[in-house]
Amino acid sequence: MRSAHTLILIGALALASCREEPSVPPAPPIGLDLGLNDVLGARLADYADADPRRAPWPEGLEDSDLSMVQGLLATLAGSNPRYADLARQDLESLGLSGLRPLLQCLDDARKDGKNTAPTRWFIARALGPIPHSQAALALLDLAKLDPDSSVRSMAIYQLGESPLAPDWVVPHLCLRLKYEKDPECHRLLGEVLAKHRNYSFLRAWFDLTRSPDSAISTPIWTSLRNLEAQTGREGSDLAKAWAQGEGLDQPEPSRAFLFEVWTVVSKLSSAHFQLRGVDDARFALSDLGPWLATEIAPALKDSDLYVRLHMGQVLQRHGPRGKAAVPALIEALGDPDLAPQAATTLAAIGERAALQPLLTAAGAGNALDLRTSAVQALGTTAWPESADVLRTALVDASIPGQADLGVHARCSLLQVSPTPEIFDTLLQQLEELAPGKDAAELAFESMLQRRTRAIEPAATADKDWEHWNQMGQRFGARPSVPGLAKRRENRAAWIRENRDRLIEAAAELAASR
Amino acid sequence: MRWIAGIIVLVVVSLLLGNLFGPGPEPDPVPAGGFVSSAQCEECHPEVYAEWTESWHSKSWTDPDVRALSNDFANTDCIDCHAPKDIFSTGPGKRVLPRSDRRVEGVDCLACHRLPESMGGGVAGTTTNSRAACRPPVKTELARVEYCGSCHNQHNTVDQWEASAYAIKGEGYKDCRDCHMPVRADGSGRSHHFKGGHDMELVRSAVTLKAERLDPAQDKVHVSLHNHGAGHAFPTDERSRAADIFWRKTPTDPNATGGWTHLYRIRDPYRSEVDIPRTLVDAGETLEVDFDSPSTGGAVQVALFYKLTPYYRDVNTGEAIPYATITEPESDAKLVHMVEVQP
Numbered sequence: 007m008r009s010a011h012t013l014i015l016i017g018a019l020a021l022a023s024c025r026e027e028p029s030v031p032p033a034p035p036i037g038l039d040l041g042l043n044d045v046l047g048a049r050l051a052d053y054a055d056a057d058p059r060r061a062p063w064p065e066g067l068e069d070s071d072l073s074m075v076q077g078l079l080a081t082l083a084g085s086n087p088r089y090a091d092l093a094r095q096d097l098e099s100l101g102l103s104g105l106r107p108l109l110q111c112l113d114d115a116r117k118d119g120k121n122t123a124p125t126r127w128f129i130a131r132a133l134g135p136i137p138h139s140q141a142a143l144a145l146l147d148l149a150k151l152d153p154d155s156s157v158r159s160m161a162i163y164q165l166g167e168s169p170l171a172p173d174w175v176v177p178h179l180c181l182r183l184k185y186e187k188d189p190e191c192h193r194l195l196g197e198v199l200a201k202h203r204n205y206s207f208l209r210a211w212f213d214l215t216r217s218p219d220s221a222i223s224t225p226i227w228t229s230l231r232n233l234e235a236q237t238g239r240e241g242s243d244l245a246k247a248w249a250q251g252e253g254l255d256q257p258e259p260s261r262a263f264l265f266e267v268w269t270v271v272s273k274l275s276s277a278h279f280q281l282r283g284v285d286d287a288r289f290a291l292s293d294l295g296p297w298l299a300t301e302i303a304p305a306l307k308d309s310d311l312y313v314r315l316h317m318g319q320v321l322q323r324h325g326p327r328g329k330a331a332v333p334a335l336i337e338a339l340g341d342p343d344l345a346p347q348a349a350t351t352l353a354a355i356g357e358r359a360a361l362q363p364l365l366t367a368a369g370a371g372n373a374l375d376l377r378t379s380a381v382q383a384l385g386t387t388a389w390p391e392s393a394d395v396l397r398t399a400l401v402d403a404s405i406p407g408q409a410d411l412g413v414h415a416r417c418s419l420l421q422v423s424p425t426p427e428i429f430d431t432l433l434q435q436l437e438e439l440a441p442g443k444d445a446a447e448l449a450f451e452s453m454l455q456r457r458t459r460a461i462e463p464a465a466t467a468d469k470d471w472e473h474w475n476q477m478g479q480r481f482g483a484r485p486s487v488p489g490l491a492k493r494r495e496n497r498a499a500w501i502r503e504n505r506d507r508l509i510e511a512a513a514e515l516a517a518s519r
Numbered sequence: 520m521r522w523i524a525g526i527i528v529l530v531v532v533s534l535l536l537g538n539l540f541g542p543g544p545e546p547d548p549v550p551a552g553g554f555v556s557s558a559q560c561e562e563c564h565p566e567v568y569a570e571w572t573e574s575w576h577s578k579s580w581t582d583p584d585v586r587a588l589s590n591d592f593a594n595t596d597c598i599d600c601h602a603p604k605d606i607f608s609t610g611p612g613k614r615v616l617p618r619s620d621r622r623v624e625g626v627d628c629l630a631c632h633r634l635p636e637s638m639g640g641g642v643a644g645t646t647t648n649s650r651a652a653c654r655p656p657v658k659t660e661l662a663r664v665e666y667c668g669s670c671h672n673q674h675n676t677v678d679q680w681e682a683s684a685y686a687i688k689g690e691g692y693k694d695c696r697d698c699h700m701p702v703r704a705d706g707s708g709r710s711h712h713f714k715g716g717h718d719m720e721l722v723r724s725a726v727t728l729k730a731e732r733l734d735p736a737q738d739k740v741h742v743s744l745h746n747h748g749a750g751h752a753f754p755t756d757e758r759s760r761a762a763d764i765f766w767r768k769t770p771t772d773p774n775a776t777g778g779w780t781h782l783y784r785i786r787d788p789y790r791s792e793v794d795i796p797r798t799l800v801d802a803g804e805t806l807e808v809d810f811d812s813p814s815t816g817g818a819v820q821v822a823l824f825y826k827l828t829p830y831y832r833d834v835n836t837g838e839a840i841p842y843a844t845i846t847e848p849e850s851d852a853k854l855v856h857m858v859e860v861q862p
Contacts, residue, residue: 279614281673285596311609315616319595343608346619374555375620406558410621444591490587 040341042309046275049268049305056261058139058174070100075107083124097132105136109144123154130157134164139262142172150178155188162191166198173202173259174266180206180293181286189214189222193229200233203257205248206293208241251296251327259297267291267298271305274316288316292323299330306334311343318347322354329355336363339376346379353383361389368395370402378411385418385449388456390519393423417449421456422519424512433505437498447494450474450501457515467511473500554642555620557627563652570711571628579625584828588759600670601625607643607658608635612665614673626670631661667695674758675787679751683802686750693750716760719853722825725749726800728856730766730821738813740766740860742782742821744806752799754825758789761829762855765848766810769818769859777847779822783808784842786829812860819860824852 054060081093097104112129115122130148133141145168148161162182165175179195183206186192192214196207214226230241237244247253259267273287291298298320305317321328321335332355338348349367352360364387366372368380381399384392396419403412413435419428435446454474457467477496501508554560561568571577579585579601589597595617602622603615621627632642632655644655645662660666664686668677680686685693698721700709714721725748733741742764746753754760765779785806788795800806812819831840831851845851 276609276613279672281596281599281614284614285594288596312614312616350619375618378620406556408555410623444586490583490591 040307042307042314044310045305045308046268046271046310046313050265050272053261053265053268056265058143058172058262058266061139063138064102067102069106070103072107072110075100075104075111079111079125079128082128083122094128094131097128098135100132102136102138104132105138105141108132108136109140112144112148123157126152126154126157127160130160130164134167135169137169139170139172142168142170142175146175146178150182155191158186158188158191159194162194162198166194166201171201172262173257174262176202176204176263177266177270177290177294180204181290183207183210183293184286184289189217189226193226196233197229200236203255204293204295205244205254208245208248212241212245249326251299251324251329254296256295256297259301264301267294267301271302271313271317274313275310276312278312284316288320288323291320296324296327296330299324299328303331303334306331306338306341306344306348314338314341314344315347318344318351322347322351325354326356329357331355332357332359336360339363339367342373342376345373345376349376349379349383353386356387358389361387361391365392365395368392368399370398374408374411378414381411381418382414385414385421385452388418388421388516388519390422390516392418396422413445417445420449420453420512422516424453424509424516426509429505429509429512433498433501436494436501443494447497450497451478453512453515457511460515460518470504470508470511553640554629554633557621557624557629560628560642567708567711568628571713574711574713575715575717576626576713577624580622581625588828598622600673603630603670605630605633605635606666606669607633607638607660609669611660611663612668615669631666634658662696664694671695671756674756676751676755679755679799679801683750685802695750698750716754716756716825716827719825719855722754722853723855726753726823726855728764728821728823728858730819730858730860732814732860732862735814738811739809740812740819740821742766742808742810744785744800744823746800746802746804750802752787752801754785754799758787759828761786761826761842763824763826763842763845763848763852764808764821765824765845766812766819766821768816769820776849779846779848780810781843781845782810782821814862817862820857821860822848822857823855824848825855826852 075097078093078097081089082097084090100107108129112126115125115129126148130145133145142165145161145165149158149165152158152161162179165172165179176199179199182191182195186195192207192210196211199205199207211226211230215223215230217223217226233244234241239247270287270290273283278284291302302317302320305313308314308317318335318338321331328351332352335348335352335355336359338344339352341348345367349364352364360383364380364383367376368384369377372380377399381396384396396415399411400415400419403409403415416428416432416435419425420432432446432449436443436450451474454467454471458464458471460467474497477500478493557568557571575582585597585601586592589601592598592601598617599615602618602625604618606615609616618630621629629642632644634641634643634656639656642653642655643658643661645657645659647655647657664677664680671677680694684691696709699713699715700711702708703710716722725746727745727747728742729745730740730742732739744753744764749755754762762785763781764783764785766782767778767780770778783798783806785798785800786795787797787799798806831842831845831848832838833840834850
């Protein structure tokens with residue numbers, strides 16, 4: 007009996023030993039030490055003493071009589087010009103003692119259901135010369151929120167005339183560029199921003215100079231000529247320098263400005279839920295000067311993922327102006343949560359220092375989201391050294407779940423190493439309005455645009471580019487479903503018609519790099 | 520002593536035999552290379568996957584209306600919700616962040632169910648199943664309103680629900696899942712169709728339209744629109760949705776289109792639209808509005824039209840047309856309800 011048991015046991019053990027060992031799941035990845043810390047909190051604390059909202063009030067200063075200020079404003083807002091000049095002189099002579107009564111009157115005027123625009127206009131005018139940041143804050147508020155464009159104009163103008171010359175209003179005025187619809191406000195926004203040597207407004211000015219309405223274009227032209235005289239540079243040259251972040255004599259931002267910058271950054275943190283505020287903050291920061299890249303680069307290591315990611319997006323919008331952040335962005339390729347955005351941003355900046363890190367990021371073995379972004383980035387930069395990595399990515403895209411990688415690899419190869427096969431697949435993608443049609447359209451667009459800058463003689467390239475843009479004009483006042491479909495149909499048909507010539511042009515362009 | 524040794528040997532043998540012929544080790548719940556596409560879910564969950572592919576969540580990146588309203592996602596802040604990073608990676612109830620890959624899959628299985636490495640990786644469910652290859656751990660957050668709110672409260676829908684009677688715990692309590700993810704008829708789990716504003720049956724069930732002459736001698740028609748079925752405002756989702764009430768004299772041809780006069784616009788202003796008021800009909804509320812119509816003028820029809828985008832456009836030019844001048848809303852809006860008032 008004993009021997010029988012032993013035999014069974016030995017046999018069983020022998021059979022068991024033949025069975026493959028259960029696979030041991032891989033150990034969870036060790037948390038990467040990214041050296042994250044609360045950069046945002048530290049900066050806000052550093053600059054807190056410069057917060058314009060906490061500017062001290064002069065000791066012993068007595069306020070002017072509220073009823074007198076109300077009376078002066080009533081006279082000014084009235085229609086009798088005989089007394090208006092006197093009232094204005096009286097109001098402006100109040101100086102700092104008139105600040106709090108004026109703010110009280112402004113508050114009352116806003117709550118009043120009647121049309122108080124003239125009163126608000128005179129308050130804005132009276133606040134301008136008062137040397138206190140509370141006056142500038144009130145003006146900023148009017149410039150941002152007043153429903154009457156004449157009041158906004160006056161507030162913007164006074165911010166430019168303020169004896170404090172507050173540079174910390176710049177991010178807020180930049181944000182106004184996004185929402186402002188009144189041409190005169192745009193003109194004044196530009197004039198104030200130019201005083202702080204911020205030239206983000208030039209895009210809007212150039213648009214307005216093209217207005218068929220001379221009442222809109224003439225004042226803008228005048229302001230543009232004045233700016234050119236002051237800076238000694240052509241407007242287009244200034245715009246190019248601003249985009250590149252080169253050849254600009256930038257003033258040192260005040261501590262109050264830096265406090266304001268980090269306050270705007272805080273609106274991008276995880277503490278904020280609404281996306282609309284987030285995009286406003288991104289927009290405001292994106293229009294600041296090249297010095298911002300140095301200031302915010304440390305925030306790419308903030309412990310809050312939201313801050314890190316949005317700083318990457320801001321720098322992406324800066325483009326070449328953000329080149330000071332390139333080393334920090336290359337380092338960010340090692341942060342799994344930030345790496346895809348870092349790749350996109352590096353491409354937007356376009357510094358050659360990013361080539362090798364991007365090639366590595368686009369290689370097999372990396373996370374799919376990083377790889378996809380790096381492949382797209384290599385299409386943006388169109389560096390010829392990317393061809394092999396992109397071709398490998400295209401092959402790897404046949405793995406289930408990686409189709410996205412293939413779409414973007416093809417788009418990038420059109421820029422770097424185009425073949426008829428790549429061209430035709432992208433054209434088919436556009437014609438069939440298949441997933442990735444937007445990427446295909448963008449790829450053709452990118453190729454045609456780069457060609458206008460690179461190919462000699464440029465006449466054909468320019469003509470193609472112009473034709474492409476004409477087909478891309480919005481169908482109707484706003485983008486619409488039939489408009490988008492029609493645009494793509496037209497463009498696909500045009501590409502099909504010119505297929506051979508455009509394949510040749512794409513190859514010529516790639517070879518010219 | 521011998522019988523004790525025998526029992527030990529039997530136990531050992533049975534264990535060894537069990538190891539030989541038993542189910543073997545459980546498969547790794549995370550496939551090699553990780554979960555990289557929702558298409559990986561289809562193999563085991565074909566029904567759920569089919570429901571999702573029919574849903575608007577699967578079209579959040581490709582829907583032409585979205586692409587047009589977002590200017591082909593040039594408005595980059597739309598990307599955050601239309602191709603979000605996995606919600607578990609940012610946290611339920613937190614603002615979502617945009618992802619960089621598989622955007623074309625929109626709001627997909629992974630966006631809601633995938634867990635970050637810091638939570639053990641794999642995918643989560645509201646129930647677990649040890650036989651399922653992915654062996655989802657239970658995450659009750661998936662069933663919470665806040666989970667939907669990461670995206671849907673960007674346009675205030677969850678706030679509207681919280682202000683409604685549906686959010687009060689008790690008999691009348693209903694949350695997102697009760698209407699938009701109901702339990703399937705066969706009890707096999709919850710629907711992943713996510714029916715909502717694109718489903719006219721659901722839209723019709725949300726509101727009741729009434730019109731009447733309160734006093735036959737008066738030349739006024741009184742219209743009321745009661746939101747009795749939506750757990751949020753009608754319509755919800757500011758900017759993107761709108762509804763309009765129109766009226767016309769009853770035409771002789773019952774199939775006739777056009778001839779309408781605009782009466783009332785129901786919409787939430789968006790961002791810089793400071794010049795329009797909020798006119799949404801909150802949950803449980805009733806909108807009441809009158810219009811002049813001589814009682815001697817014959818029967819009139821009152822209709823509620825619903826729009827997935829706020830703009831009416833000329834079908835030929837694409838130009839936006841002011842809604843107040845629209846006479847044929849049928850061409851660019853969906854009829855929700857129509858009622859007739861006799862003279």
